Amino acid sequence: MTNFFNLYATSEGGAMGTYGTFIWLGIMVALFYFMLIRPQKKKEKADRQLRASLQAGDKIVTIGGFTGRILSVKDDEVTFETGAAKTRLTVKKWAIQTREGAEAAEEESKETEESK
Numbered sequence: 001m002t003n004f005f006n007l008y009a010t011s012e013g014g015a016m017g018t019y020g021t022f023i024w025l026g027i028m029v030a031l032f033y034f035m036l037i038r039p040q041k042k043k044e045k046a047d048r049q050l051r052a053s054l055q056a057g058d059k060i061v062t063i064g065g066f067t068g069r070i071l072s073v074k075d076d077e078v079t080f081e082t083g084a085a086k087t088r089l090t091v092k093k094w095a096i097q098t099r100e101g102a103e104a105a106e107e108e109s110k111e112t113e114e115s116k
Helices: 002-009 011-052 102-115
Strands: 059-062 067-073 077-082 087-092 096-099
Touching (some): 011 096
Antiparallel strands (some): 059 096, 077 087
């Protein structure tokens, strides 16, 4: 085992060991970029697009777990109503976690029309 380490300590093997170290360092940087940084940036971009495209009538879920239908959208705030009592809540746009599909919103509006 000591012969293996002595190979890299010599002048000939030392240069090769330095190049090998840079190659492995480059591989690790690329791995971190493609496994951690790039997916995080994609998720942030998708979240920005979601929050920019919010409209009245969309059904949303907040980071706190509240669900409801959007009544109005301002610059950085969203007002929505939730529950059977139609409680109105105002939250910041960054607190919106997901938007449920437009199909779900249409189905719920049909149900409320039928109940009237």
